[in-house]
Amino acid sequence: MLVVMDAGARPEQIEVVVRHIEKMGLKAHPIPGANRTAIGITGSARTADPEVLENFPGVKEVIRVSHGYKLVSREAKPDDTIVTVGGVDVGGNGIVVIGGPCAVESLDQTRAIAEGIKRGGGQLLRGGAYKPRTSPYSFQGLGERGLEILARVREEFELPIITEAIDDESIALVAQYADCIQIGARNMQNYSLLKSAGRTRKPVLLKRGMAAMLDELLLCAEYIMAEGNYQVMLCERGVRTFADHTRNTVDLSIVPAIKRISHLPILVDPSHGTGKRNKVLPMSRAAIAIGADGVLVEVHHKPEEALSDGPQAILPDEFARLVRECEAVAQVVGRTLQPALAAS
């Protein structure tokens, strides 16, 4: 924390601020400059927030320096975390390509798509049984029946499963059926759900909220880890901006930014990120090129009949091409394609 005083702040105003800092159990370090004085603050406040100093006479602004996260930080754990999802490593040298339908609609649909994912070289299957939809009148997912379908298809194709949980009821079932619990963008700051996910012992895929800053994303991962679950993966899925040529604006620069600060794996979802089928393949290549640990894409064998998000789903053949191109880009950055599990 740094308190910057007005150019014309009087010595007694500086003194009041210093004394208040000390009253909070913190240490004040005045730094007199040519035009103004700044006051550094060290120590950690248990009971009150030094930002209130902003309202003291003679104070120009208060600048926050510390970020508040611990377990997610490279300072706490310098080496990359590798999360193992049903036998497939995420976050190591091999990149992963995760595919599947937006929503599980039926056994036949899920089998058809899973077959395409496996054949195309994908290592993990995604698909929603619980769908958070903008409208209460849209299809909300098959619920536990969807989880059963996913579990059956996993056995058939040896594709570990990632699927979203949206509340305490669904998280218990997802933890029971699936290999990885997804927390969606809209629930990124649903702290009750994060704590519940932290109390399971399943890997968690945490998606960045539509307007989440890097620090907030990391602090949400911290919520999960603070409960004792260290198997957390992050996922960029586009943020909301004024731009209207895509549904969201994919912020790829968060990938190297996360890598610098945190040891957690980071994936990119180009399907929700762009919302446009024709941009999924190029954005996937870009994600691997910038250093992501993998991509998460929506695949549908009949996108024009999909019950949700058909406009952004790619076909199984496009998925196979996407895997090949991601593998080629991975080699440029000194990585490989993570091998898929052997089909049983």
Add this chain to the structure above:
Amino acid sequence: MLVVMDAGARPEQIEVVVRHIEKMGLKAHPIPGANRTAIGITGSARTADPEVLENFPGVKEVIRVSHGYKLVSREAKPDDTIVTVGGVDVGGNGIVVIGGPCAVESLDQTRAIAEGIKRGGGQLLRGGAYKPRTSPYSFQGLGERGLEILARVREEFELPIITEAIDDESIALVAQYADCIQIGARNMQNYSLLKSAGRTRKPVLLKRGMAAMLDELLLCAEYIMAEGNYQVMLCERGVRTFADHTRNTVDLSIVPAIKRISHLPILVDPSHGTGKRNKVLPMSRAAIAIGADGVLVEVHHKPEEALSDGPQAILPDEFARLVRECEAVAQVVGRTLQPALAAS
């Protein structure tokens, strides 16, 4: 829905689109123009999303026309909804001023602040017992003990209570103790929570998410109403933009925009909206001037000792001035200050 074809789209491409629209059970209305053809779509799709047409050959873009909300709309209910919170009407001709601490910290603190709210002319008391905090290491609220304090203070000062619920456990308790359930910005799209709130018979105050569009906010209210609870109030609390002179950017224009489309009351929270104590009063006046049904402000008798959000809390005396100025502005727009309940 409107499908816009490329200037060079061939007649057979247009024909394919028209046939696909009809296959979806919808009606296609081709509109030939000088340069290109557009195709209007009417009817409502049960099974698939016409946006997939964007991927058809010859299609330039698909433009969404319908908004999907029903119960929240003035088309469904032309007259303003008045929500009664513990005997105080919100949404009628009288504006309300709601005050209280960010977090309930103790009985003494809450009593001291409530006394200031009542004395200053506020009609309702706000205060958090369950606090969604960015960091897992921050104070998370007193929980049920906080609700008990609020309930005691309500009896003493005749101030009905608004307090936030964050999950199924807390919503049951909040519905039991409080007069109005608040759904916070981070949980705006926590649809499970919205449905739970819709199944209570308590008024709900729904805050706009940090990056929520108007349609999304209305559809979240629709989630609550679709469960049979029509007592919903909306609240603008600032959205996230690049601007850094305030914590969030208050988007006051949503007030007249909501009033035009919806019959629900809309309030403004200048405390979270600006994050700066010195901007709470002017922003409150502006909120009433633009037509809001009231404001929701954080008040603390010792902001520099507050356990959360002290930098944006105003003092009880500033609150009293805020009520007076809001009342004066209300008169300019032909409204009054809603009377507070008579103290017992």
Add this chain to the structure above:
Amino acid sequence: MLVVMDAGARPEQIEVVVRHIEKMGLKAHPIPGANRTAIGITGSARTADPEVLENFPGVKEVIRVSHGYKLVSREAKPDDTIVTVGGVDVGGNGIVVIGGPCAVESLDQTRAIAEGIKRGGGQLLRGGAYKPRTSPYSFQGLGERGLEILARVREEFELPIITEAIDDESIALVAQYADCIQIGARNMQNYSLLKSAGRTRKPVLLKRGMAAMLDELLLCAEYIMAEGNYQVMLCERGVRTFADHTRNTVDLSIVPAIKRISHLPILVDPSHGTGKRNKVLPMSRAAIAIGADGVLVEVHHKPEEALSDGPQAILPDEFARLVRECEAVAQVVGRTLQPALAAS
């Protein structure tokens, strides 16, 4: 400037940073904390930017403290600046209401509208002779012919004129014909134009760019003042966000933020800010309620025939009502309506 070191930064890394700061002719103030060291920097760098320290080993981040503006600041001039536009004071106790067409289209049109402005109580006339339009195929304004019309209408109605300049050629003519030079949002950071405006001796109305931060707006005003022209007024006209219920998002909180830092007058343009006729009046009231020194609105006697921006123009009768309501709100905040010049 504050350099924050990594928690694990080694003493010799800290030493390298300190030495580099000193090599830049600055003074380094190390502040050792429990977990990490921060280094305050004082003095002002002539030749290089201390932000490069961000790339030094062991450095976590560099935080900018100083803002770089001088003449615009209240630290340089504590008292409010009053700018006199053709005899009308802007920035004092009286608020101003400026109206006129988006574009000057003809003498008849401008006279008809000016008559409405004068009758309605407006003090200044705005109208574009040089129009920066998104498309090269849109109407670009009448140029000098438009300035002549404005000048004739000024004489007839005693309404001083504000009109936009877009380049060196137009600025010379605008300075010759008009009472105030407007710099539009798209040209806010056209520094050549700002310098040219600074070399005239006419008042300048500087509009905030669509994505301009407060500091940037102030530094653009500083460009004008650094050339010796101190007659600068600022104008909020909406910023670009994801929100789609208005054309732009009016950021009213910049008004008190500017007032705190700068002595310059600040106006609000609710017409461009909202882009919707039905939101101009409520937003104008809100602007005055939050403390703006006036509003700038588009008025057209036949908006459905306007050559540009018809959808946001209000009718002369609505303008008269707007003036009355702004005056009523001004009284609530202890201000008055600035008197118009007596008609000749």
Add this chain to the structure above:
Amino acid sequence: MLVVMDAGARPEQIEVVVRHIEKMGLKAHPIPGANRTAIGITGSARTADPEVLENFPGVKEVIRVSHGYKLVSREAKPDDTIVTVGGVDVGGNGIVVIGGPCAVESLDQTRAIAEGIKRGGGQLLRGGAYKPRTSPYSFQGLGERGLEILARVREEFELPIITEAIDDESIALVAQYADCIQIGARNMQNYSLLKSAGRTRKPVLLKRGMAAMLDELLLCAEYIMAEGNYQVMLCERGVRTFADHTRNTVDLSIVPAIKRISHLPILVDPSHGTGKRNKVLPMSRAAIAIGADGVLVEVHHKPEEALSDGPQAILPDEFARLVRECEAVAQVVGRTLQPALAAS
């Protein structure tokens, strides 16, 4: 244009809208739906803007369909445009890597950096002689002396030059000395400057503004082309969002979006886009992976002494690695590295 009527709009209200459309010389196509009527509009309005219909009774909203650009569009010219900059093709199968200092500081500095660019495999040299700086007190460039330095260095290393023009005076000199005129982000909508650039016969590199939508960027290119200069290249350099881990947010998805709509080449500037030296290399790889025609990066041999933007400049050796990695990624997408001119 599509006019959507309220659900409860009366037939006579629809009739009024239809008649007004026809009065504008346009054709109205009513589309009655189950709940509401929409009215398609075809033809092109010469005199007024159909968006005013939004203010007519019974109208819910007006949706803009047409985009207004012509010459930049693939509908006007299906094949990719190749722009030749001093003998180097941009926009064909070969990607280009453009490097150089933010600002030309001296002959020695520019020579040292140019030598690194040439040795590293770059084909074009960038460097600013006219610098638009946020503060009037920052280094503003060497002006014509800078252009002379660039020209001398071009001869020595056979590196064609791209440099920014900021007004009419500088554009004449830039057109005389350089091989390509850069229009910076802050001047993207400086239409006078765009027209001046359109009247030269030099290639133009047009950077996207900080809050520019795709349509606006294309319409700015249209301004240049409408003057008869078809040698236009576009450049994504990051947009402004709430995210604070980079200086701007690079919106890579605009690359495939532009490619779909326009025949013009599109480059990416990862230096301004990220503002962080450690993100320039990964973002460059991502830019090529998504389909950009090249990248534009800041290089400095002594970044810690640079007079501007040192924090984002990379070293010559990093540049050489960047060229190699971009070439490797180019091969994955079926492209090559454009050969540099043979040194004389």
